[in-house]
Amino acid sequence: MQHQYQKLKDLLKKKIQKGTYKPGEVLPSEHELRAQYKLARFTVRQALDELVKEGYITKHKGKGSIVSERKRKALGLFSIKGFSAVVGEAEGSVKTVFLKKPYKVKWGDDFFYPLSPEEKQKGAICLERIRSVNDSPVMLEYTYVPANEVPLLKESDFVHNSLFETLHVKFNIDIGTAEQELVATGATREIAKVFGIKAGAPVLHVYRKYHTNRPGFFIYSSFYCHTGKYSIGNVFQ
Amino acid sequence: MQHQYQKLKDLLKKKIQKGTYKPGEVLPSEHELRAQYKLARFTVRQALDELVKEGYITKHKGKGSIVSERKRKALGLFSIKGFSAVVGEAEGSVKTVFLKKPYKVKWGDDFFYPLSPEEKQKGAICLERIRSVNDSPVMLEYTYVPANEVPLLKESDFVHNSLFETLHVKFNIDIGTAEQELVATGATREIAKVFGIKAGAPVLHVYRKYHTNRPGFFIYSSFYCHTGKYSIGNVFQ
């Protein structure tokens, strides 16, 4: 059973997405929502605070909660922007393609984050994926999901082609925080080929560790970004 | 006057920093803190939730709040890590040096984020700074603070050599969220000279917009990172 504040959050989110509440407009006040849905104000605030965290609204003391301008397309936990102006360019369609079927790997001692003995013993499922914007590849991603926790070896196992949505819907696993390391590096020949750039051209290499609501269960990712056409963005704190 | 939850937060933070509560240990439970400081549980939870957001503790249903392992050194809102293993390397001393005195600039139409008419009219104070780890430069940063809001034209105006701390202490301005764009690019001759690398070598270029608690007041930053020796890290969501 979902919690009250989650139901209210999803309901408001849908109204924002459908345009019932438009960017720049003020949401009903916390008092109004409280009365309308017969909830305590605390519960209403919980729902609104989640919408703030997800970037759908901003709150202003004395004024109200204002619907944010259209959210940018997500690319993993990143978002993308047309590069020419860095900001404000229209985004295109984002596609994710599996380079090959998910496969099992043992992870070695040279893995980019330190692993617990349990993780090492389990091994991982590796996903190799390319993300494209308007059909030009911008990300080459290797994701490592500890095996035995989830059986994900077929592309058809994935809901909406999304790993995180699949984990949420099928296994009740949610992503909390993520930590990442950023490195600018020269593209290897293989990477250059994927992006259609010259070997040695600058690419962004990101190492990431996702924390989940399941203790001891982390998801790791190593990905390369071609930032020539599209920059890679995120919001934090 | 500070709020109750902020006082409790600062008090607990200091106890963690001093080692009264050590990494891996469990904090007093919310009930105990409630009784000890004579606060409502809601207030205690507000304090703890802030400590979670700042990375000092993690909370676990049924177990309690556990003090996190030693926090990494901050580098702006980023942190640094020794690169050789990407993770786990000891961090060195971080120094920030002004390249020149802060100076006023008009910002043009080619600025990397769109500006409001008010911002354009005001102009900005520009800070040029280099951050070094163990005396090797890792960041070359250009920060733009809208003029007229704050008079910051002398290095000696800065508290602990930190812009954000200065804004907090002297002007009651706090940073909320930040959005950033990441681009991998080749170093120009000037940038290469600062980092002691070859022109054209890959560097990370970050564009950032900081939101503050003062409406309409944003701080902008454009910085270059040499990620050869140290990677650049952050935590989000």
Next chain:
DNA sequence: CAGTGGTCTAGACCACTGG
């Protein structure tokens, strides 16, 4: 089983925005 953090109620007072 006792203890923990997560959700929730039904109130209250406050500082702030805008007319």
Next chain:
DNA sequence: CAGTGGTCTAGACCACTGG
């Protein structure tokens, strides 16, 4: 000035962890 979100109280029940 009425209305807003931010802080705060004093309770309650729940699911979860660990012995």
